[in-house]
Amino acid sequence: MTRKQPMGGRPKAKKGTLGRVLRFVTRYYRPALIVVIVCLVISAIVNSVGGLFTNRITELIEEGLGVYYVYGPNTALAQIMPQVLKTVLTLAAVYLTGLICNFTWTRIMASVTQGTLRNMRNTMFEKMQTLPIKYFDTHPHGDTMSHYTNDIETLRQLISQSIPSLISSGMILISLVFIMLYFSVWLALVVFAGACLMLFVTKTIGGRSARYFIRQQRSLGHEEGYVEEMMTGQKVVKVFCHEDACKKEFDEINEQLFRDAESANRFANILMPILGNIGNLLYVLVVFIGGALVIGADIPNLSLSGKALDIAVLIPFMGMTRQFCMNINQASQHVNSIAMALAGASRIFDLLDEEPEADEGYVTLVNAAYNKKGELVESDKHTSTWAWKHPHEDGTVTYTLLQGDVRFTDVDFGYVPEKTVLHNISLYAEPGQKVAFVGSTGAGKTTITNLINRFYDIADGKVRYDGININKIKKADLRRSLGVILQETNLFTGTVMENIRYGRLDASDEEVYAAAQLANAHDFITRLPDGYNTMLTGNGANLSQGQRQLISIARAAVADPPVMIMDEATSSIDTRTEALVQQGMDGLMCGRTVFVIAHRLSTVRNSDVIMVLEHGRIIERGSHDDLIAKHGKYYQLYTGAFELD
Numbered sequence: 001m002t003r004k005q006p007m008g009g010r011p012k013a014k015k016g017t018l019g020r021v022l023r024f025v026t027r028y029y030r031p032a033l034i035v036v037i038v039c040l041v042i043s044a045i046v047n048s049v050g051g052l053f054t055n056r057i058t059e060l061i062e063e064g065l066g067v068y069y070v071y072g073p074n075t076a077l078a079q080i081m082p083q084v085l086k087t088v089l090t091l092a093a094v095y096l097t098g099l100i101c102n103f104t105w106t107r108i109m110a111s112v113t114q115g116t117l118r119n120m121r122n123t124m125f126e127k128m129q130t131l132p133i134k135y136f137d138t139h140p141h142g143d144t145m146s147h148y149t150n151d152i153e154t155l156r157q158l159i160s161q162s163i164p165s166l167i168s169s170g171m172i173l174i175s176l177v178f179i180m181l182y183f184s185v186w187l188a189l190v191v192f193a194g195a196c197l198m199l200f201v202t203k204t205i206g207g208r209s210a211r212y213f214i215r216q217q218r219s220l221g222h223e224e225g226y227v228e229e230m231m232t233g234q235k236v237v238k239v240f241c242h243e244d245a246c247k248k249e250f251d252e253i254n255e256q257l258f259r260d261a262e263s264a265n266r267f268a269n270i271l272m273p274i275l276g277n278i279g280n281l282l283y284v285l286v287v288f289i290g291g292a293l294v295i296g297a298d299i300p301n302l303s304l305s306g307k308a309l310d311i312a313v314l315i316p317f318m319g320m321t322r323q324f325c326m327n328i329n330q331a332s333q334h335v336n337s338i339a340m341a342l343a344g345a346s347r348i349f350d351l352l353d354e355e356p357e358a359d360e361g362y363v364t365l366v367n368a369a370y371n372k373k374g375e376l377v378e379s380d381k382h383t384s385t386w387a388w389k390h391p392h393e394d395g396t397v398t399y400t401l402l403q404g405d406v407r408f409t410d411v412d413f414g415y416v417p418e419k420t421v422l423h424n425i426s427l428y429a430e431p432g433q434k435v436a437f438v439g440s441t442g443a444g445k446t447t448i449t450n451l452i453n454r455f456y457d458i459a460d461g462k463v464r465y466d467g468i469n470i471n472k473i474k475k476a477d478l479r480r481s482l483g484v485i486l487q488e489t490n491l492f493t494g495t496v497m498e499n500i501r502y503g504r505l506d507a508s509d510e511e512v513y514a515a516a517q518l519a520n521a522h523d524f525i526t527r528l529p530d531g532y533n534t535m536l537t538g539n540g541a542n543l544s545q546g547q548r549q550l551i552s553i554a555r556a557a558v559a560d561p562p563v564m565i566m567d568e569a570t571s572s573i574d575t576r577t578e579a580l581v582q583q584g585m586d587g588l589m590c591g592r593t594v595f596v597i598a599h600r601l602s603t604v605r606n607s608d609v610i611m612v613l614e615h616g617r618i619i620e621r622g623s624h625d626d627l628i629a630k631h632g633k634y635y636q637l638y639t640g641a642f643e644l645d
């Protein structure tokens with residue numbers, strides 16, 4: 001099996017990604033960031049003025065030496081010491097301010113960073129809830145999960161370290177430029193030439209790694225997706241003795257990740273020594289030229305300040321050259337993590353930019369009651385009568401009783417435009433009717449129910465619900481009116497009680513018990529170690545398949561919806577339990593419109609109408625007796641199933 005990487009990203013981070021990250025951070029933390037910037041500016045100034053003090057102290061020492069030769073040590077000390085002390089104390093005060101500023105900004109940034117990551121995760125999760133089912137059908141789940149882990153992680157470094165350091169280094173460099181120019185134009189020019197070379201190297205090498213960081217993030221997502229899939233499919237892997245094949249496949253994916261990560265970091269790692277060496281050479285050059293300027297008496301004064309280049313200038317200048325190179329080196333290190341963060345951020349923004357599930361519906365579901373005149377009106381109480389609230393353009397509102405009348409007219413549909421799955425489907429379910437779909441696997445039974453709850457939208461035709469085009473109904477309200485038992489059961493981590501209550505969060509304990517009794521789940525639940533408080537984990541792995549289904553039936557029952565959709569709801573239950581569930585279901589179905597899909601024909605036998613589907617078309621319809629009498633497909637399916645039983 002060859003596995004393709006989930007592509008969908010670009011080889012380069014989108015333009016404007018950095019700006020978007022910055023806007024995201026500033027949206028929530030503007031005042032805090034202003035404080036951070038002020039602190040950064042102060043600490044940058046503090047960091048770059050050290051040279052001025054060195055210069056002053058060197059001058060004082062020179063002066064002191066002059067006094068020493070003429071008047072002796074005592075006079076020299078008495079004259080110079082107070083000034084040296086004053087300068088040193090000022091320097092200490094300046095550095096202390098720098099220390100406080102550094103502490104303040106790093107402390108604030110720690111909160112800002114973690115807060116931003118929390119906000120980003122929230123935003124992503126909120127966005128994920130708005131995405132259509134199609135998104136999850138077409139994206140590997142592990143890859144989506146890796147947005148919450150790997151991709152987010154790249155932002156941490158960016159926000160907490162890289163951006164502040166870049167700002168700080170930038171400020172220090174700017175201040176140093178001015179101070180150096182003030183001291184000596186020629187020496188400053190030598191340093192700037194070296195700096196240009198360093199920037200050029202950074203751009204060339206840094207640009208290369210950016211591309212590999214994108215690949216690295218993508219490979220990480222791919223690997224996470226693979227691990228996730230193998231974990232959920234662990235039993236299948238073991239049953240088919242696929243452990244070795246899995247290992248091999250994982251090795252390939254892991255190797256790819258290694259190659260991408262290595263390429264990304266190789267460039268990053270060679271950058272530092274190269275820049276370090278250029279910095280050292282520059283230092284030597286400055287010492288050499290500076291030394292020549294100090295010693296050579298006949299060299300004209302080339303300093304902007306008008307002072308001759310003396311040792312009191314050269315010494316701090318040497319320090320500043322070191323500092324200058326160090327800051328460029330530091331900034332270039334962050335270019336690396338910025339490239340990585342942009343790769344991660346770009347993938348996160350891809351998720352955030354996904355088209356949300358469109359909902360142009362404006363008809364809502366409300367509690368209703370009849371007033372004295374016998375008109376249906378909205379009620380703020382919890383009545384068990386529901387109505388569709390339909391606002392009109394002229395400002396009037398009409399209420400339609402929710403009855404559960406569902407009609408399909410000439411519906412065509414395909415999951416992808418190239419392949420039509422349902423052809424020309426017309427059907428109706430009158431309030432309180434039980435409509436069954438039967439047909440061979442892949443015929444399109446589940447697809448029809450996907451259209452009723454609008455997991456997907458139809459390509460052509462109309463679906464009406466109580467006479468209202470379902471496109472006009474708000475999706476959440478539409479789904480609230482439907483109780484769905486899906487083909488695959490999904491239980492969440494939590495107690496049995498919580499899982500049943502998922503159907504309606506405000507259901508009381510008694511209502512939960514009643515629903516469980518209706519679904520005939522109560523008995524087995526009370527036999528569980530902790531009864532209703534038994535914890536379910538890993539999609540209810542500690543229950544049998546049939547028990548899981550009973551819980552999901554109870555979950556739908558507690559919602560007490562007017563329309564029920566049951567997809568294969570009884571497929572994993574033994575015949576005796578099935579009969580029990582059937583009884584419960586009959587109670588649950590009473591007075592509701594129900595769509596049932598079942599492979600067991602005994603389940604659908606007592607339906608009001610049975611639709612036989614084949615290749616996305618309804619080929620037969622009628623009651624059980626009609627269809628048996630017809631001797632068509634249903635007859636074949638039914639008798640076949642009968643024989644098998």
Ligand SMILES: Nc1ncnc2c1ncn2[C@@H]1O[C@H](COP(=O)(O)OP(=O)(O)OP(=O)(O)O)[C@@H](O)[C@H]1O
Nearest residue numbers: 137415416421440441442443444445446447448487
């Ligand atoms: N998410 C999807 N994306 C693309 N095609 C799909 C998707 N789900 C189903 N199909 C296709 O639609 C067709 C009908 O599938 P559907 O799930 O409705 O069958 P079904 O009648 O419920 O079958 P079964 O009895 O096995 O549950 C199948 O050919 C299937 O390949």
Ligand SMILES: [Mg+2]
Nearest residue numbers: 445446447487
């Ligand atoms: Mg199905």
